[in-house]
Amino acid sequence: MPLGIVVAIVWLFALALAYPYLPGAQTDAFKGLSVLVGLMVSLGASSIVGQAAGSFTILYSRTMRVGEVIKSGDNEGVVLQIGLFATRIRTLTGVEISIPNTVILSNQLSNFSRNPEGQGMWLTTTVTIGYDAPWRQVHKMLIGAAMKTKGVEKTPAPFVLQTALSDFYVEYLLHARILDNGLRLDILSEMHAHIQDAFNEAGVQIMSPHYERDPAEPKVVAPEHWEG
Structure with missing residues (x-):
């Protein structure tokens, strides 16, 4: 627990013990003022308590640890610190940002x-x-591009x-295994270039055609081209 939190708890405990001995502590005015101050502190500290509860949830649920690569919302990077109120990460472009724990949750x-298969990711x-x-042919080209990619x-x-198998095109999902999660975007960029x-070398367009009217001839692949 951070030192500041410990000091605050000690002071609150000391104040609770000293309260009965304060001058006028037993008067109705003092009691009413105490209730008002307590209510103000409770309302003002609700967000702080929520942030602290979020940090304990993150820590004890073990959803992430320092050094791991995560993505929360639009922010992606390496976890530097999981604090009491916010988590600090360093993005893949080198920018350090702080995300409130309630936002992460x-x-x-x-x-x-x-990854259940050990180090790295797909x-x-x-x-x-x-x-x-x-x-x-599309399978061969995609796999060949992945094999040329460093990492x-x-x-x-x-x-x-x-x-x-959509109305106008086929969706192909390429899977490639990498070990360095921190270079995910760099490796993906190089793989896209190879694709x-x-x-381009094979003369196959990377595009998603849309239907306007029936073509003059059926758009099918001739058997002699099935093997690519």
């Missing part, structure tokens, strides 16, 4: 440092490609899931 908290990104692109683990190997290069 009221928002969804993502902890990128917790990095994901999504592309939407039209149905006229062979899906096997992506070769074992377990990257893989692709087709998460949706763009791979699709």
Whole structure:
């Protein structure tokens, strides 16, 4: 417990013991004033008590620890300190920010440092490609781009899931394993660059077409192109 909190508790305890011996402590006016002051302190300290309760909830629920990479709301970074009233994190751009504990508790908290498979995390990104692109070819290009990215683990190997067959396009979700959570955005940026290069070289557009009218010919993939 911080030293300031201990000192405050000692002073409050001493004041409670000394109260009966104060001059005029037994008069109705003094008692009424005491009630008024107590009410004012209670109302004014409600937010402070809420912040303190939030810090204990965070600490004892073990949702995050110092050194872990988290995301709370729009803020993402490494936890520097979990204080009594606020949590300090250093963002991936090097900016140190302080987030009130009640704000953290009221928002969804993502902890990128917790993974049942051990150190690291699965990095994901999504592309939407039209149905006229062979899906096997798209898988190969996405996996190849991930394998070229520095920081992506070769074992377990990257893989692709087709998460949706939408009206106009297929959604492909690329999974790649990384070990350094702190470089997540840097690795993701490089992987996106490799994906763009791979699709440009193959002449496949990264776009989500929208329906306006029936095409002159069905937009399907010919069997000779199925293997990509």
